[in-house]
């Protein structure tokens with residue numbers, strides 16, 4: 001399980017001069033760092049900024065960009081919009097669910113992958129479309145998806161919390 005680093009969080013708070021009005025930016029930076037908002041970090045931020053924890057959680061719950069649950073190193077978005085759906089998007093989503101043993105919105109226990117299904121990725125002509133760590137893959141098939149998952153596993157992903165791999 002990923003643990004937040006109080007020194008890193010303090011750096012973020014310092015960057016924003018511990019200003020309560022910068023709470024959203026502070027949470028954004030923490031989210032980028034850890035791919036979610038860890039509970040102990042929210043407690044720490046509340047203490048340091050001298051604001052109620054409930055205020056932090058109301059901000060975190062209001063914006064979709066924030067996650068209170070750990071996210072995987074690799075984010076897989078499978079499109080189930082109409083154009084992708086008619087070309088087999090559902091089969092691709094099922095392939096990912098079966099292979100990783102997760103449902104949409106869930107993360108694998110080893111924190112490698114998070115699966116989400118979305119309604120359109122803006123590349124309908126390439127359907128079915130899957131985005132892995134920001135890279136678009138068109139005309140996906142179950143076989144291509146399987147290969148993509150095995151080649152992604154263990155790779156760097158888009159997350160920032162790979163302290164040993166930071167460049």
Ligand code: FES
Nearest residue numbers: 079081084121123
């Ligand atoms: S419907 Fe899938 S990219 Fe638009």
